[in-house]
Amino acid sequence: MVADDKPASTFKYSEKPVYTASNGCPVENPEAFQRVGNNGPLLLQDFHLIDLLAHFDRERIPERVVHAKGAGAYGEFEVTHDVTDISSIDMLGKVGKKTPLVARFSTVGGEKGSPDSARDPRGFSLKFYTDEGNWDWVYNNTPIFFLRDPTKFPLFIHTQKRNPQTNLKDATMFWDYLSTHQEAVHQVMHLFSDRGTPYSYRHMNGYSGHTHKWTKPDGTFVYVQVHLKTDQGSKTFDNDEAGKMASENPDWHTQDLFDSISKGDNPSWTVYVQTLTPEQAEKFRWNIFDLTKVWPQKDVPLRPFGKMTLNKNVENYFAEIEQVAFSPSHLVPGVEPSADPVLQSRLFSYPDTHRHRLGVNYQQIPVNAPLRAFNPYQRDGAMAVNGNYGANPNYPSSYRHMTYKQVKPTNDHEKWTGAAVLFLSEVTSEDYVQAKGLWDVLGQQQGQQDNFVGNVSGHLSAAKEDTRKRTYEMFSRVDKELGARIAEATEKLAPAPTSQAAGNAQARL
Numbered sequence: 001m002v003a004d005d006k007p008a009s010t011f012k013y014s015e016k017p018v019y020t021a022s023n024g025c026p027v028e029n030p031e032a033f034q035r036v037g038n039n040g041p042l043l044l045q046d047f048h049l050i051d052l053l054a055h056f057d058r059e060r061i062p063e064r065v066v067h068a069k070g071a072g073a074y075g076e077f078e079v080t081h082d083v084t085d086i087s088s089i090d091m092l093g094k095v096g097k098k099t100p101l102v103a104r105f106s107t108v109g110g111e112k113g114s115p116d117s118a119r120d121p122r123g124f125s126l127k128f129y130t131d132e133g134n135w136d137w138v139y140n141n142t143p144i145f146f147l148r149d150p151t152k153f154p155l156f157i158h159t160q161k162r163n164p165q166t167n168l169k170d171a172t173m174f175w176d177y178l179s180t181h182q183e184a185v186h187q188v189m190h191l192f193s194d195r196g197t198p199y200s201y202r203h204m205n206g207y208s209g210h211t212h213k214w215t216k217p218d219g220t221f222v223y224v225q226v227h228l229k230t231d232q233g234s235k236t237f238d239n240d241e242a243g244k245m246a247s248e249n250p251d252w253h254t255q256d257l258f259d260s261i262s263k264g265d266n267p268s269w270t271v272y273v274q275t276l277t278p279e280q281a282e283k284f285r286w287n288i289f290d291l292t293k294v295w296p297q298k299d300v301p302l303r304p305f306g307k308m309t310l311n312k313n314v315e316n317y318f319a320e321i322e323q324v325a326f327s328p329s330h331l332v333p334g335v336e337p338s339a340d341p342v343l344q345s346r347l348f349s350y351p352d353t354h355r356h357r358l359g360v361n362y363q364q365i366p367v368n369a370p371l372r373a374f375n376p377y378q379r380d381g382a383m384a385v386n387g388n389y390g391a392n393p394n395y396p397s398s399y400r401h402m403t404y405k406q407v408k409p410t411n412d413h414e415k416w417t418g419a420a421v422l423f424l425s426e427v428t429s430e431d432y433v434q435a436k437g438l439w440d441v442l443g444q445q446q447g448q449q450d451n452f453v454g455n456v457s458g459h460l461s462a463a464k465e466d467t468r469k470r471t472y473e474m475f476s477r478v479d480k481e482l483g484a485r486i487a488e489a490t491e492k493l494a495p496a497p498t499s500q501a502a503g504n505a506q507a508r509l
């Protein structure tokens with residue numbers, strides 16, 4: 001705070017604040033420094049210079065280990081349809097109720113400076129500041145994912161990042177993993193269709209992917225999956241357009257989002273829920289905790305319940321977007337995670353990475369702070385900046401009374417018993433069914449099957465021969481003709497086995 005009780009960063013442009021060192025001491029000239037005479041060494045007593053350099057040296061925090069490149073904005077969620085028959089969540093309690101939120105969209109594999117138009121899934125994260133705490137939706141723009149065994153996540157991500165020796169993106173690593181973990185094929189079909197290169201963040205959908213539970217105070221619940229459909233219409237780049245944009249404007253998605261909100265052209269999404277009762281879930285064709293499968297909409301229809309609109313740009317990117325910290329474990333009364341093992345692992349991983357990236361008090365950073373939180377047993381630690389609960393006792397004291405709100409767990413459909421087992425899912429013929437469904441959908445859209453074949457072959461042709469062959473077999477299991485087409489198109493582009501380039505690439509592995 002400064003003398004007139006204003007946080008130092010809130011001076012308006014029309015005001016003329018006194019320039020100071022970080023301790024508030026006025027400084028005559030921000031560019032001048034202290035030295036002995038006009039040619040002599042510097043003086044250690046020059047706090048302004050030393051402090052400026054030392055602060056600069058520490059400007060970077062670790063980038064997110066995945067989803068490093070992103071953009072975001074503020075907005076609101078409005079309930080449009082009554083869902084109180086299936087939900088007791090306060091935020092959804094009344095038609096017309098509005099809840100403020102912050103959103104962040106991202107690519108997954110690239111570094112913080114990587115191009116927005118890269119072929120990649122997109123992150124779709126929302127933090128709702130509800131009256132009962134922050135509720136985060138840490139979603140993607142695809143309804144499914146590459147895996148259903150959580151141990152595979154770090155291993156899979158490594159193959160999509162850089163080769164540990166060459167520090168290059170590596171097509172053999174990429175396809176070697178995918179062709180030996182074929183439960184990923186449904187997501188690969190999404191990624192290598194033009195859906196893998198959205199035109200902008202405004203023109204893509206968001207999906208929970210995971211199954212959650214919406215619970216009622218009587219202990220009953222329904223399983224749910226949430227979809228956000230863009231009101232701007234889905235729009236994608238083709239491979240050439242995405243490549244061109246990557247070089248001409250690598251920050252295109254970031255710019256598009258900022259500019260449209262600046263102009264008042266506020267993007268919005270219609271929000272739907274799919275529901276299954278526990279009894280329906282038991283009879284469902286696919287395991288509802290399997291993240292590689294969708295719930296077909298013809299079997300489980302979408303029910304609209306809200307509108308999400310982005311309407312305000314941030315004042316400061318680092319403070320509000322780089323420091324925003326989402327977690328699937330940031331839940332509110334009335335919503336519970338399902339037993340999906342990938343979701344369960346994510347409940348741990350996000351707060352863990354936030355403590356590493358932002359520090360133990362990451363929930364105190366203004367963009368992360370809930371409307372009201374009271375937990376005086378969490379004290380101290382680096383950057384305790386919110387008053388640290390003042391004189392409140394740091395233990396359950398008979399002198400400090402609190403209100404304890406009852407939050408009822410769900411009923412006995414989920415009473416778990418069993419021996420500890422070492423589990424790993426198996427790939428079966430069921431894993432190719434929805435992938436084939438998507439191939440057929442692409443066939444109904446002009447040119448989309450051709451684009452898919454072109455997108456895969458351009459990438460796969462740089463992989464080693466045996467990896468290429470295994471990948472053709474994988475696509476043949478989806479559809480015989482698809483496998484043959486990819487093999488033909490890829491082999492036309494692949495370097496001759498004796499060529500220097502192929503030899504070098506093989507020698508590297």
Ligand code: HEM
Binds near residue numbers: 066070122207325342
């Ligand atoms: C076991 C599986 C997974 C693990 C361990 C994992 C872990 C992580 C980690 C460590 C981050 C960086 C967070 C940060 O530094 O702020 C992250 C970001 C993210 N993840 Fe995951 N993830 C997993 C699966 C998924 C899935 C299945 C989805 C989508 C359905 C997803 C969506 C996201 C999104 C949207 C972000 C970016 C959040 C932001 O905008 O700050 N992740 N993930």
